[in-house]
Amino acid sequence: MDVKYINPFLEGTLHVLKTMAFIDARPGKPFLKKDNAVGGDITGIIGIAGSVKGSFALSFSEKCILRIVSNMLGEDIVQVNRDIADAVGEITNMVSGAARQRLEAMGISLSAAIPTVVTGKGHTINHVLGGASIIIPFDTDHGSFVADVCMGKEAD
Amino acid sequence: MDKTSKVLIVDDFSTMRKVVRNLLKQLGYENIVEAEDGLMALEELQSQKIDFIISDWNMPNMTGLELLKQVRADESLSKTPFLMVTAETLKENVIEAVKAGVDSYIVKPFTADVLSEKISQIEKKYG
Numbered sequence: 001m002d003v004k005y006i007n008p009f010l011e012g013t014l015h016v017l018k019t020m021a022f023i024d025a026r027p028g029k030p031f032l033k034k035d036n037a038v039g040g041d042i043t044g045i046i047g048i049a050g051s052v053k054g055s056f057a058l059s060f061s062e063k064c065i066l067r068i069v070s071n072m073l074g075e076d077i078v079q080v081n082r083d084i085a086d087a088v089g090e091i092t093n094m095v096s097g098a099a100r101q102r103l104e105a106m107g108i109s110l111s112a113a114i115p116t117v118v119t120g121k122g123h124t125i126n127h128v129l130g131g132a133s134i135i136i137p138f139d140t141d142h143g144s145f146v147a148d149v150c151m152g153k154e155a156d
Numbered sequence: 157m158d159k160t161s162k163v164l165i166v167d168d169f170s171t172m173r174k175v176v177r178n179l180l181k182q183l184g185y186e187n188i189v190e191a192e193d194g195l196m197a198l199e200e201l202q203s204q205k206i207d208f209i210i211s212d213w214n215m216p217n218m219t220g221l222e223l224l225k226q227v228r229a230d231e232s233l234s235k236t237p238f239l240m241v242t243a244e245t246l247k248e249n250v251i252e253a254v255k256a257g258v259d260s261y262i263v264k265p266f267t268a269d270v271l272s273e274k275i276s277q278i279e280k281k282y283g
């Protein structure tokens with residue numbers, strides 16, 4: 001996978017969490033994902049199409065997403081429920097949009113599908129392309145999460 | 157259009173409807189109704205007088221753009237202020253929304269200040 005796709009998703013993630021949840025996330029070193037496990041307790045995944053196809057996922061620890069959504073809604077949410085799942089879908093959607101905006105500035109026009117959300121300890125996800133994906137780990141004062149980027153080759 | 161105006165928030169994500177509702181309340185708007193997609197929004201528009209529409213773009217059943225076109229094509233609704241709040245950033249989409257008659261356009265994520273400024277512009281435009 002071309003590494004040029006990494007920064008738009010990394011920057012989009014930081015931008016969305018800062019703007020909507022007032023949270024400063026700290027990115028770690030990206031690495032190649034070796035299996036289908038994503039590591040988080042709740043994951044949003046969205047398909048991307050255009051001059052290049054792929055998918056993007058955000059997978060949060062329970063502690064982290066509870067703080068993010070509590071900040072977004074201005075109320076304390078103490079357990080993973082439908083509101084949390086809905087918020088993960090919308091956060092994934094917004095990060096996809098922010099990343100696509102940056103990619104468009106690089107001459108790559110993409111559109112996105114409606115995101116889906118998976119919950120549960122130790123769950124796995126499959127990217128539509130089935131190929132290697134890159135994990136960007138993030139840490140916050142309220143727990144960790146990862147971005148999982150899987151993009152194919154650009155069409156000629 | 158003033159603080160007593162009835163505002164319709166259209167978004168398939170309840171989180172975003174709640175975020176926008178909270179921000180509207182901070183701006184003094186109390187009369188707020190919600191719809192999950194364009195089709196449900198049309199039902200609301202046909203059953204009660206709505207003064208201002210804030211809509212997402214990418215929704216199942218009927219998109220925000222299709223809703224906008226239907227609103228502008230309906231003589232009784234065509235003058236309703238319409239603000240698009242969306243993660244859609246493709247230039248051709250923005251141009252299409254402008255051609256269809258959107259009053260303003262906000263890209264998610266957005267701050268309270270940005271939403272406040274856009275609503276203020278629409279308030280001035282419609283008096």
